[in-house]
Amino acid sequence: MRAGNQHPPQDAPRFQVALYVTCLVDLFRPSVAFDTIQLLEQAGCEVTVPTLQTCCGQPTYNTGDYESTIPLARQLIEAFEFADYVVVPSGSCAGMISHHYPKLLQDEWRERALALAAKTFELTTFLSDIAKIEKAPGDTAPLPSVTYHDSCAGLRELGVKAQPRALLKELCNLEVSELGQTEVCCGFGGTFCAKMPELSGKMASDKLDSALATGAKVLAGGDMGCLMNIAGRAKRLGKNIEVRHIAELLAGDLDGPAIGEGKQ
Amino acid sequence: MSSTDQAKGSRAFYSNVRSSLQETEKVNRRDMLGLFMPMIRDAAVNEFGGFEELRRHVKNIKQHSLDNLYHYLSQFVEEAKSNGNHVHFAQDSSEMNSIVLDICQQHDARRVIKGKSMVTEETHLLPHLQSAGLEVVETDLGEYIIQQAGESPSHIVGPALHKSVDEIRELFMRKHQLGERELEGPAEMVAEARTVLREHFLKADVGIIGSNALIAESGYSMLVTNEGNGDLCANLPKVLIICTTMDRVVPRANDAMALLRLLVRSATGQPVTCYTSFYSGPRQGEDTDGPIETHIVLLDNKRSDILDSDYREMLQCIRCAACLNHCPIYIGAGGHAYGSVYMGPMGSVLTPLLTSLEESNALPNACTACGRCAEVCPASIPLPDLLRDLRHDETRAKLSPTRWRVGMKIHAWLLSHPWLYHKLTALGIPALGWLGRKKGSFKSLVLANGWTDERDFPAPQGRTFMQQYQSQRDDNEDAG
Numbered sequence: 001m002r003a004g005n006q007h008p009p010q011d012a013p014r015f016q017v018a019l020y021v022t023c024l025v026d027l028f029r030p031s032v033a034f035d036t037i038q039l040l041e042q043a044g045c046e047v048t049v050p051t052l053q054t055c056c057g058q059p060t061y062n063t064g065d066y067e068s069t070i071p072l073a074r075q076l077i078e079a080f081e082f083a084d085y086v087v088v089p090s091g092s093c094a095g096m097i098s099h100h101y102p103k104l105l106q107d108e109w110r111e112r113a114l115a116l117a118a119k120t121f122e123l124t125t126f127l128s129d130i131a132k133i134e135k136a137p138g139d140t141a142p143l144p145s146v147t148y149h150d151s152c153a154g155l156r157e158l159g160v161k162a163q164p165r166a167l168l169k170e171l172c173n174l175e176v177s178e179l180g181q182t183e184v185c186c187g188f189g190g191t192f193c194a195k196m197p198e199l200s201g202k203m204a205s206d207k208l209d210s211a212l213a214t215g216a217k218v219l220a221g222g223d224m225g226c227l228m229n230i231a232g233r234a235k236r237l238g239k240n241i242e243v244r245h246i247a248e249l250l251a252g253d254l255d256g257p258a259i260g261e262g263k264q
Numbered sequence: 265m266s267s268t269d270q271a272k273g274s275r276a277f278y279s280n281v282r283s284s285l286q287e288t289e290k291v292n293r294r295d296m297l298g299l300f301m302p303m304i305r306d307a308a309v310n311e312f313g314g315f316e317e318l319r320r321h322v323k324n325i326k327q328h329s330l331d332n333l334y335h336y337l338s339q340f341v342e343e344a345k346s347n348g349n350h351v352h353f354a355q356d357s358s359e360m361n362s363i364v365l366d367i368c369q370q371h372d373a374r375r376v377i378k379g380k381s382m383v384t385e386e387t388h389l390l391p392h393l394q395s396a397g398l399e400v401v402e403t404d405l406g407e408y409i410i411q412q413a414g415e416s417p418s419h420i421v422g423p424a425l426h427k428s429v430d431e432i433r434e435l436f437m438r439k440h441q442l443g444e445r446e447l448e449g450p451a452e453m454v455a456e457a458r459t460v461l462r463e464h465f466l467k468a469d470v471g472i473i474g475s476n477a478l479i480a481e482s483g484y485s486m487l488v489t490n491e492g493n494g495d496l497c498a499n500l501p502k503v504l505i506i507c508t509t510m511d512r513v514v515p516r517a518n519d520a521m522a523l524l525r526l527l528v529r530s531a532t533g534q535p536v537t538c539y540t541s542f543y544s545g546p547r548q549g550e551d552t553d554g555p556i557e558t559h560i561v562l563l564d565n566k567r568s569d570i571l572d573s574d575y576r577e578m579l580q581c582i583r584c585a586a587c588l589n590h591c592p593i594y595i596g597a598g599g600h601a602y603g604s605v606y607m608g609p610m611g612s613v614l615t616p617l618l619t620s621l622e623e624s625n626a627l628p629n630a631c632t633a634c635g636r637c638a639e640v641c642p643a644s645i646p647l648p649d650l651l652r653d654l655r656h657d658e659t660r661a662k663l664s665p666t667r668w669r670v671g672m673k674i675h676a677w678l679l680s681h682p683w684l685y686h687k688l689t690a691l692g693i694p695a696l697g698w699l700g701r702k703k704g705s706f707k708s709l710v711l712a713n714g715w716t717d718e719r720d721f722p723a724p725q726g727r728t729f730m731q732q733y734q735s736q737r738d739d740n741e742d743a744g
Binding site: 021023025026027028029030031033034049051052053054055057059060061062063064065066068069071072075103152153156157181183184185187188189190191192193194195196197198199200201202203204206228229231232233235236256257259260261262263 | 278281282285291295298299592593596597629630631632633634635636638639649652653654655656657658659664668669672673675676677679680682685686689693700701702703704705707712714715717718719720721722723724725726727728729730732733734
C-alpha cells in the first residue's frame, strides 16, 4: 500500500490540511485518497483525516430532502471547522460545502458554513493555486495520452478548468487532448442517473464518443460520480478507454486497474 | 411514435423520453442543434464584449420592475390608454380567451391572423377562437408549419425546429395547391409560404400579436421578429390585439433596449432581430395606415402568485430559449416530451408553477444540476436552484416515489451516525469488492437497477479508505 508518509516533507509543513475523502472515494476508490495525501504532502502539507466524516449530503439535498441534509451539513462543519484548510478530491462535494451549505443553513450555522466555505478547496485548485506544488511525488513514468472531463459542479460552481490542465502539464508534462463539447454534462447528476436512466445513458454515450474521438487512452476527471458513470457506461458498451481520477495521474498511480476494470 | 403523438401532461415525461430517444434521425438533429446554438450564442456574446455587465444591468432592471410591478403596471396602463388603447386584465387563460373572442365578435370578424406568442399557446387561444367559427392563421413561419401539421411548438423560439426540411416540404405538398410545382429547397418553400400568407394578411379582420416588453413611461409595446410578420399582423387589419403578461413591463424605453441586446444574442446569436417594432396604439388624426382599434390584454395566470413566492426570479425570464439550447436534457428529450407549453429548464420551473406540482412533478427532476442554463441565462435566473427548490416542495408534499423518500431518510440517518456507518461499510464494501474483483464491475446489482439499466456498476477496490487509514494509524501507534 502506498502510505502517505513515504514522502516526508523537507521542511516544516507549510499548510495544515484536513482531508475530506468523500464517500465515493472512501467506499469505491480509496487509492485516490492515498494519492491525494501523497500529493498534498509533496506540496508541503501536513494532512489529517477527521474520522467523523461520512457524506456531504448531496444525494439528499439534490433530491429535495433539505431537512435530512441539514444534520449532515452540520456534522461535516463540526468535523472540519478546526482545520486551516479543507481539501476535497471532488468538485461537487467541495461545491456542496462552499456553495450550498451557506444557502441551506441559517443563522449561527450559516456563519459557520461561510467560515468553512472560505477555507475549503477542490484538490486541483488547492494544489495549483494555494500550495503551488512544483513537482510530482513519484518518478513520473511516461504517461498515456489523456483527455479531461470537466465535471459540472467543479467547473461552474468553483471555476475548476485551468488547474487540472496546468498540473498535468507542469507535473507530468502532459497536454490534454480536449473533448468536443467539454462543458456538457456526462449525465450522472447524482440520483438523476437512476431516475432517468435512458437520458443519462444517452448523455454518457455522447461523452464517451467525444472521448474516443480524441484518441486518448485515458479519460481523467476530478469527480468520482461522473467517472463511475462514464466508466460504467464504457464497460456496458464495450468501449475501450481507461477512466481515472486526476489524483491517480498526478501521483503516477497507474499500475492498478482503472475504474470499473478487474484485476486481470 | 412521432412527436405529435406524445402524451400530454408532464407526468408522461418518462415514457415520452423513452419514445423520443428511439427516433434516431430526430435525436441526431437535436444533437446538431445542441452543438450549433451554443456556438452561435457564444460567438455573439464574445463579439459583443460587455455581456456580463449588461446582464447585471438587466437583472437589476427586471428585479426593480418586479419589486415595483404594480406601480409600473399602472403607469403603463395609464399611458397606453392615453395613446388610445383599450386595456384589459385577464385573471386566467379562459378570461383572456373570452376577452379576445368578444373583441373579434364585436367587429364581426371572420378571419384572424396571429403573430408568434407563447402566451396565446399558454391559454390555448387558437382552438378557442376556431371553435367559435373563426379562421385563425399563424403567420410566423415556424408556427405556420406546425399549425399545418397539427402540432405544438417544440421550442419557444423556433417552434418547428423538430421538423426536417423534407418533412416541411411533404407537408406543403400535401396542404397547398401546388399543381406541378415541386418546391426545390428551403428558398422555394419560404416563397410558397409567403405567397399563401400574403392572402391571409390582406383579408384579415383582426391581428393578434404578443409582446417582448411593455414600456411604462410611454405605454408602448415592443415586439421583435425576424420575418416582419408581426408588423403585418399589427398594421394591416382594422383591429389589433396584443396578448401579453404583466411581467413584461419595464420602466423606460432604454430598459427595453438593454433587454433587447441580451435577448437577441441569447436567442439566435444575432446582434439584433430583423424587425424590432414599437406599437403605440391606434392610428391617429392624419395617419394613413395602422389599426383603427387596438387592445392590450394583460394576463396574470398565476404570475401574481409567483411574484409573492420564493420563485419570483422566474418572472425575470425574457423567453430567449438559451437555457433550452444549452440543456442536455432538453436536447436529449426534445421539446414535445415535456408535454407542456414551456419546455427545457425554464419550462421545468414554470410548468409546475402555472399548473400544479401534482401534475408536473416529473419536470423538476429532469435536471442533473449541471448549471449550464444558469450560466447562459441573460436574466440571471438560478434555474438549477429553483428546480431543486421544486423538488424540495415535491418531497415535502410527499409527491415523489415513497421508495425514494424513505430511502433518502434511511441513507441520511445512517450517514449521521459515522461510527455505525464506518462499521457497516467496512463489512459490506470489501465483500462487494471481492465479488467484483475479477470483472471490476457489475452488470446488475440489488437496489441499483436504475443505475445498472444503462451502465455497469464499478466495483469497490476492496477495503474502504477509512478502514485502511485506521489500521495504518493503529500500526503506527503499535510501532511507536
